[in-house]
Amino acid sequence: MDFKITTLFTFFYLLMYLVLSIYAATTRRKQKVAEGAGDETLQRASRAHGNFIEFTTIFLFSFLILEINNTNSMYLYSIGTFFLIGRISHAYSMVWKKGLFRMLGMVTTFVSYISNLIYLLSIIL
Numbered sequence: 001m002d003f004k005i006t007t008l009f010t011f012f013y014l015l016m017y018l019v020l021s022i023y024a025a026t027t028r029r030k031q032k033v034a035e036g037a038g039d040e041t042l043q044r045a046s047r048a049h050g051n052f053i054e055f056t057t058i059f060l061f062s063f064l065i066l067e068i069n070n071t072n073s074m075y076l077y078s079i080g081t082f083f084l085i086g087r088i089s090h091a092y093s094m095v096w097k098k099g100l101f102r103m104l105g106m107v108t109t110f111v112s113y114i115s116n117l118i119y120l121l122s123i124i125l
Helices: 004-030 040-068 073-096 099-124
Strands: none
Touching (some): 073 099
């Protein structure tokens, strides 16, 4: 098995993580803050970066387990895209202070988690 769907979405998640990492690093450099929280802009950049990896890691693990178990490819493409949209929405809200997008990002993230949990449960049973 070649895990092409997981590879595709890992590419996009890694790309987004890199963008958030660079944004956090450049914000830190502009504010001349090597460690610590800095001002609100730096705090938001750091949390967008941190929140992304906190939620994406476990999602990607569940996604890989689903693909290993020959889950329907349409489901994988759909949930992978849905989750990516949620993570983009959340990051956007953190950087540009758009509360509605933060809520949308977290709802899509949790729906993605729950959906994968149900699918994993169906594999176990």
